[in-house]
Amino acid sequence: MSERISAAVMRKSLGVYLVIGSINCRQEPLQVAEAALAGGATMIQFREKGPGALTGEAKLRLAEKLQAACRRAGVPFIVNDDVELALAIDADGIHVGQEDESAVRVRERIGGRILGVSAHTVEEARLAIHSGADYLGIGPVYPTGSKADAREPQGPGFIRRLRECGIGAPLVAIGGITAARAGEVIRAGADGIAVISAVTQAADVRKAVEELHAAADFEHE
Numbered sequence: 724m725s726e727r728i729s730a731a732v733m734r735k736s737l738g739v740y741l742v743i744g745s746i747n748c749r750q751e752p753l754q755v756a757e758a759a760l761a762g763g764a765t766m767i768q769f770r771e772k773g774p775g776a777l778t779g780e781a782k783l784r785l786a787e788k789l790q791a792a793c794r795r796a797g798v799p800f801i802v803n804d805d806v807e808l809a810l811a812i813d814a815d816g817i818h819v820g821q822e823d824e825s826a827v828r829v830r831e832r833i834g835g836r837i838l839g840v841s842a843h844t845v846e847e848a849r850l851a852i853h854s855g856a857d858y859l860g861i862g863p864v865y866p867t868g869s870k871a872d873a874r875e876p877q878g879p880g881f882i883r884r885l886r887e888c889g890i891g892a893p894l895v896a897i898g899g900i901t902a903a904r905a906g907e908v909i910r911a912g913a914d915g916i917a918v919i920s921a922v923t924q925a926a927d928v929r930k931a932v933e934e935l936h937a938a939a940d941f942e943h944e
């Protein structure tokens with residue numbers, strides 16, 4: 724089993740993190756993913772859920788296509804929720820939330836693969852790190868139309884609070900993030916921005932990712 728990712732590499736991989744499922748896309752998901760990778764997407768999460776989402780063989784086939792695109796681009800491919808799928812295709816990692824399989828159990832199952840865990844409070848963040856999370860997903864920062872059961876938006880102030888409370892782990896902000904908001908989220912202490920609609924709904928996907936990078940203005944770029 725491979726070694727755990729370092730925090731430094733993890734932070735860089737969170738930069739502009741595309742979360743994608745077939746129901747989010749205006750074009751073929753593979754086309755969207757490839758354009759996003761060409762624009763500099765640093766990691767992709769396959770989140771195939773919601774009304775009309777693919778299941779079974781069709782879900783597996785799409786996962787494999789997106790994974791192959793990520794491999795060509797040299798960026799990590801993460802599966803949302805579905806640990807069986809992640810293991811079956813040898814994905815680079817898995818993202819789970821507070822209502823999913825426990826982070827401790829997922830860490831046991833996935834070995835050194837990347838583990839992302841959603842957290843909504845300081846306590847959840849501490850527990851996620853203790854349970855073996857490689858990064859935290861913090862959201863929603865702003866109102867989102869892409870997750871039916873999203874919680875109340877907490878604003879970028881919550882990211883600042885997590886940092887003030889000593890949470891130093893790699894952290895990505897999610898929920899309603901656009902190029903206009905990317906800068907304030909990074910300045911609040913996030914290592915990256917995770918987006919669905921700002922990229923999947925864009926008329927020019929590649930340009931949308933390039934604009935997110937420019938707006939985030941990462942120190943390491």
Ligand SMILES: Cc1ncc(COP(=O)(O)OP(=O)(O)O)c(N)n1
Nearest residue numbers: 803818819820821841860861897917
């Ligand atoms: C990067 C990132 N952060 C948070 C989430 C949300 O995960 P979760 O709370 O489990 O909700 P679903 O996405 O499963 O509906 C995420 N997927 N990615």
Ligand SMILES: Cc1nc(C(=O)O)sc1CCOP(=O)(O)O
Nearest residue numbers: 862863867869898899918919920
């Ligand atoms: C998948 C997801 N998780 C969230 C959370 O709050 O944990 S918000 C969200 C949807 C993000 O989509 P958009 O960029 O279109 O707002």
Ligand SMILES: [Mg+2]
Nearest residue numbers: 804819820823
């Ligand atoms: Mg989940």
